[in-house]
Amino acid sequence: MSDTGSPPLLQVQGLSHHYPGSQRSLRFADFELAAGQHLLLRGNSGSGKSTLLALLAGLLTPASGEVRVQGRALSGLSQRQRDAWRGEFLGFVPQRLHLSPALTVMQSLQLPFLSVGLAADLPRAQALLQRLGLAEMAGRHPHQLSVGQAQRVALARALMRRPRLLMADEPSASLDDANTAQVLRLLQEAAAEQGASLLLATHDGRIAAQWSARSLVLPDLAGGAA
Numbered sequence: 001m002s003d004t005g006s007p008p009l010l011q012v013q014g015l016s017h018h019y020p021g022s023q024r025s026l027r028f029a030d031f032e033l034a035a036g037q038h039l040l041l042r043g044n045s046g047s048g049k050s051t052l053l054a055l056l057a058g059l060l061t062p063a064s065g066e067v068r069v070q071g072r073a074l075s076g077l078s079q080r081q082r083d084a085w086r087g088e089f090l091g092f093v094p095q096r097l098h099l100s101p102a103l104t105v106m107q108s109l110q111l112p113f114l115s116v117g118l119a120a121d122l123p124r125a126q127a128l129l130q131r132l133g134l135a136e137m138a139g140r141h142p143h144q145l146s147v148g149q150a151q152r153v154a155l156a157r158a159l160m161r162r163p164r165l166l167m168a169d170e171p172s173a174s175l176d177d178a179n180t181a182q183v184l185r186l187l188q189e190a191a192a193e194q195g196a197s198l199l200l201a202t203h204d205g206r207i208a209a210q211w212s213a214r215s216l217v218l219p220d221l222a223g224g225a226a
């Protein structure tokens with residue numbers, strides 16, 4: 001419980017995952033994230049960062065343990081409730097950006113609304129594009145964007161529904177130093193502006209060097225799994 005008596009935004013307890021056919025289970029340390037808190041998830045490639053994010057997003061089912069969001073266990077939600085919860089609560093910038101080649105930037109930003117039957121929010125999209133320095137990109141397709149611009153479009157898409165939790169998986173993959181610093185600053189500022197929590201997963205030492213909030217280091221699989 002927090003000082004206010006309300007449960008933490010995110011609570012992870014006894015969590016493990018087992019991929020079918022794999023020799024080992026991935027086990028994760030317990031942690032909590034309060035509303036508005038930022039956390040860096042560090043660990044070498046293969047240590048389980050993406051798996052943990054997928055468990056937190058309810059996209060994977062744990063072998064054991066529980067993820068609680070604002071005190072509510074994800075395992076207690078039906079698939080449909082989980083999908084609805086995810087769309088409303090979570091903004092996710094995945095490692096592979098999944099920008100549809102057929103859609104313009106503006107159309108991609110409307111998807112989080114249209115895909116669940118909500119009305120498009122053009123003013124929100126325009127404001128985010130402006131904020132992220134993408135005002136001129138609304139009519140472009142992904143192949144007409146630089147890597148850094150595509151990264152920012154994915155961030156804008158994740159912010160469209162004003163998530164309480166913003167997660168990004170390796171946001172600096174294939175970015176140069178200047179773009180890495182910029183995307184980190186944008187993620188931090190966007191989360192702070194909305195009072196959202198930020199959870200970043202990375203093995204990039206450049207991000208760790210610029211991070212001043214909490215960190216959680218995942219051990220390598222050999223040491224962290226049984």
Ligand SMILES: Nc1ncnc2c1ncn2[C@@H]1O[C@H](COP(=O)(O)OP(=O)(O)OP(=O)(O)O)[C@@H](O)[C@H]1O
Pocket residue numbers: 019020022026043044045046047048049050051052170203221
């Ligand atoms: N679908 C899958 N089936 C079987 N094993 C998997 C699957 N996905 C991941 N793994 C294994 O689980 C472990 C953790 O993978 P994960 O992608 O979570 O690590 P990561 O820390 O995010 O790595 P990276 O930094 O390279 O993205 C690795 O050993 C990986 O090979």
